[in-house]
Amino acid sequence: MEGFATLVLVFSILRISIAVDTMTVNQIITDGETITSAGGSFELGFFSPDSSKNRYVGIWYKKVATRTVVWVANRQIPLTDSSGVLKVTDRGTLVILNGTNTTIWSSNSSRPAQNPNAQLLDSGNLVMKNGNDSDSENFLWQSFDYPCDTLLPGMKFGRNRVTGLDRYLSSWKTTDDPSIGNFTYRLDPGGSPQLLVRNGSTVTFRSGPWNGLRFSGFPQLRPNSVYRYAFIFNDKEMYYTFELVNSSVITRLVLSPEGYAQRFTWIDRTGDWILYSSAQTDDCDSYALCGVYGICKINRSPKCECMKGFEPKFQSNWDMADWSDGCVRSTPMVCQKSNGFLKYSGVKLPDTRNSWLNESMNLKECASLCLRNCSCTAYTNSDIRGGGSGCLLWFGDLTDIREYTENGQDFYIRMAKSELDAFAMTSSGSKGAKRKWVIVSTVSIVGMILLSLVLTLYVLRKKRLRRKGAENNEREEDLELPLFDLDTILNATDNFSNDNKLGEGGFGPVYKGMLQDGKEIAVKRLSKESRQGLDEFKNEVIHISKLQHRNLVKLLGCCIHGEEKMLIYEYMPNKSLDFFIFG
Ligand SMILES: *[C@@H]1O[C@H](CO)[C@@H](O)[C@H](O)[C@H]1NC(C)=O
Ligand SMILES: *[C@@H]1O[C@H](CO)[C@@H](O)[C@H](O)[C@H]1NC(C)=O
Ligand SMILES: *[C@@H]1O[C@H](CO)[C@@H](O)[C@H](O)[C@H]1NC(C)=O
Ligand SMILES: *[C@@H]1O[C@H](CO)[C@@H](O)[C@H](O)[C@H]1NC(C)=O
Ligand SMILES: *[C@@H]1O[C@H](CO)[C@@H](O)[C@H](O)[C@H]1NC(C)=O
Ligand SMILES: *[C@@H]1O[C@H](CO)[C@@H](O)[C@H](O)[C@H]1NC(C)=O
Ligand SMILES: *[C@@H]1O[C@H](CO)[C@@H](O)[C@H](O)[C@H]1NC(C)=O
Numbered sequence: 001m002e003g004f005a006t007l008v009l010v011f012s013i014l015r016i017s018i019a020v021d022t023m024t025v026n027q028i029i030t031d032g033e034t035i036t037s038a039g040g041s042f043e044l045g046f047f048s049p050d051s052s053k054n055r056y057v058g059i060w061y062k063k064v065a066t067r068t069v070v071w072v073a074n075r076q077i078p079l080t081d082s083s084g085v086l087k088v089t090d091r092g093t094l095v096i097l098n099g100t101n102t103t104i105w106s107s108n109s110s111r112p113a114q115n116p117n118a119q120l121l122d123s124g125n126l127v128m129k130n131g132n133d134s135d136s137e138n139f140l141w142q143s144f145d146y147p148c149d150t151l152l153p154g155m156k157f158g159r160n161r162v163t164g165l166d167r168y169l170s171s172w173k174t175t176d177d178p179s180i181g182n183f184t185y186r187l188d189p190g191g192s193p194q195l196l197v198r199n200g201s202t203v204t205f206r207s208g209p210w211n212g213l214r215f216s217g218f219p220q221l222r223p224n225s226v227y228r229y230a231f232i233f234n235d236k237e238m239y240y241t242f243e244l245v246n247s248s249v250i251t252r253l254v255l256s257p258e259g260y261a262q263r264f265t266w267i268d269r270t271g272d273w274i275l276y277s278s279a280q281t282d283d284c285d286s287y288a289l290c291g292v293y294g295i296c297k298i299n300r301s302p303k304c305e306c307m308k309g310f311e312p313k314f315q316s317n318w319d320m321a322d323w324s325d326g327c328v329r330s331t332p333m334v335c336q337k338s339n340g341f342l343k344y345s346g347v348k349l350p351d352t353r354n355s356w357l358n359e360s361m362n363l364k365e366c367a368s369l370c371l372r373n374c375s376c377t378a379y380t381n382s383d384i385r386g387g388g389s390g391c392l393l394w395f396g397d398l399t400d401i402r403e404y405t406e407n408g409q410d411f412y413i414r415m416a417k418s419e420l421d422a423f424a425m426t427s428s429g430s431k432g433a434k435r436k437w438v439i440v441s442t443v444s445i446v447g448m449i450l451l452s453l454v455l456t457l458y459v460l461r462k463k464r465l466r467r468k469g470a471e472n473n474e475r476e477e478d479l480e481l482p483l484f485d486l487d488t489i490l491n492a493t494d495n496f497s498n499d500n501k502l503g504e505g506g507f508g509p510v511y512k513g514m515l516q517d518g519k520e521i522a523v524k525r526l527s528k529e530s531r532q533g534l535d536e537f538k539n540e541v542i543h544i545s546k547l548q549h550r551n552l553v554k555l556l557g558c559c560i561h562g563e564e565k566m567l568i569y570e571y572m573p574n575k576s577l578d579f580f581i582f583g
């Protein structure tokens with residue numbers, strides 16, 4: 001402990017801080033000297049990381065007790081002793097010379113220099129500028145354009161689409177060695193841009209595309225008291241950036257040598273960094289854990305499931321928790337006009353490297369565009385703000401999908417009509433029709449046809465039975481559906497309050513209700529216009545109850561009170577409302 005204190009003391013004596021933030025041409029900084037930014041936030045000088053003896057030129061926090069380096073100049077070529085110097089050349093570059101005057105590192109510039117000087121800004125950005133020209137557009141060079149493993153407030157994480165400059169993070173090899181490690185964290189411009197962590201060339205984590213509010217794979221990213229964030233995406237640039245809400249807070253985003261993208265915040269009181277958030281939160285964040293068309297559900301065991309209509313490609317591997325081969329369609333799909341779409345909700349959108357983006361299309365146009373192109377496998381809104389806008393299409397296999405409990409997104413995956421029919425009415429998003437009334441009216445027409453069929457059959461049958469004179473017995477036997485009294489229904493639906501109204505179909509409105517025993521019901525109030533007699537209604541109920549898919553929504557009974565006729569169903573929130581409305 002005492003040894004450590006002495007060391008710290010020696011360290012601070014050796015470090016002679018020049019009370020300026022700027023270096024001019026031919027001015028030299030030797031090992032042991034530093035310069036400090038005007039506000040005293042950052043310091044530039046020579047250092048050795050942890051147990052290493054190598055010397056590097058870097059920038060670290062001045063106010064943070066544990067030395068935390070945010071940028072390293074000569075990360076690939078260390079100095080082996082303390083004879084190095086840093087200087088500004090008259091060509092407007094920064095150079096590091098070793099003890100025998102060999103340039104071991106140099107910044108560069110594509111612009112002519114005039115009275116160049118290097119300044120360490122209080123943001124931690126080391127900039128080379130001409131004279132007093134502090135317009136960032138005119139900088140000859142800036143360290144923020146060449147990040148190491150750390151993203152600071154104000155840095156642009158992404159690309160300049162005009163110059164091609166790509167600012168990305170690359171991990172240190174180890175905490176002792178700032179040289180480029182295995183991992184990079186980089187904005188991928190393909191389709192809808194997303195951030196990718198790679199180990200070498202292998203993707204290990206994906207942020208998902210920006211959806212107007214956040215990256216699809218960062219459900220935890222929300223407005224907070226520490227930093228504001230933005231994703232800029234236009235013809236010239238695409239980048240993620242953040243800035244501080246309170247400039248006295250110290251926060252940084254860093255890519256660790258193990259490939260974790262983490263945000264740390266400095267706590268003065270404890271004198272330590274705390275982990276504020278992490279891009280990778282659990283196993284489901286491992287890229288493509290469940291293979292193609294697999295979906296990862298962190299609270300399930302096993303975590304991986306095939307998407308609806310898909311099954312494991314190799315069942316035995318899948319059963320052994322080797323999900324990497326993913327899933328294939330249970331029924332091979334032929335691309336044709338009759339194909340539809342199945343809606344997936346509350347998920348991280350699939351890998352968008354094989355996607356296509358149009359920000360001005362609406363969801364309906366998006367759906368029909370996808371339907372027309374046989375290689376299109378899925379679509380969704382590219383921006384979820386204000387009810388959704390823009391079009392994002394996927395071509396080819398869908399990968400790296402996971403389920404979220406909050407802030408998940410919806411997307412629509414192509415399915416054969418036969419599959420969709422098999423899933424029955426659960427995909428209210430089919431054909432991209434967002435507005436309920438479209439479905440309600442279509443479904444109602446089908447309902448009308450079905451009902452008239454039932455009625456016709458019934459009338460024919462009644463005539464036949466009457467002829468046989470044997471109608472009563474059979475009818476009584478069938479009438480096993482309980483009758484509800486009106487008071488029960490009024491109580492359950494709060495007197496058919498508008499708040500409880502689920503929708504309106506061709507037969508009349510449908511209400512949600514709760515019986516005294518807590519059972520949730522859906523009540524379909526048949527329009528009074530249907531001038532049926534009592535017996536006819538009862539018979540109709542029986543026939544409907546025979547016709548309906550009992551496994552979908554259970555008909556509990558009916559209620560008859562004067563002119564009022566109602567059908568009572570079990571309420572199943574997971575099933576589409578359309579079924580109740582159509583019934
Ligand atoms: C400076 O670098 C050159 C070239 O790498 C090398 O030959 C020389 O030994 C180095 N000098 C010192 C003092 O490290
Ligand atoms: C390095 O350059 C400086 C300045 O040009 C000079 O004073 C010094 O003698 C040189 N050192 C060596 C080892 O050449
Ligand atoms: C400057 O150097 C970086 C590598 O440090 C290189 O990627 C970039 O192309 C260079 N730019 C110019 C203008 O030479
Ligand atoms: C820089 O600014 C200072 C004070 O604002 C001024 O005196 C000086 O002439 C300027 N230098 C240049 C090169 O513009
Ligand atoms: C990164 O990849 C290398 C080989 O390419 C492998 O040895 C190593 O385990 C991987 N690291 C992680 C954290 O996945
Ligand atoms: C900013 O943060 C500092 C330190 O945490 C705190 O003392 C100060 O009150 C904050 N300022 C504002 C405006 O929130
Ligand atoms: C980096 O990759 C090498 C092989 O390429 C591997 O031996 C090493 O374990 C990897 N390091 C990490 C932290 O993944």
Ligand SMILES: *[C@@H]1O[C@H](CO)[C@@H](O)[C@H](O)[C@H]1NC(C)=O
Binds near residue numbers: 358359360361365
């Ligand atoms: C995007 O969609 C709009 C509206 O449909 C269309 O006018 C425009 O040409 C599309 N842009 C591209 C690049 O396809």
Ligand SMILES: *[C@@H]1O[C@H](CO)[C@@H](O)[C@H](O)[C@H]1NC(C)=O
Binds near residue numbers: 373375376
């Ligand atoms: C389908 O979309 C892909 C990718 O945008 C495109 O290359 C292909 O030409 C399209 N096919 C048709 C038939 O439009």
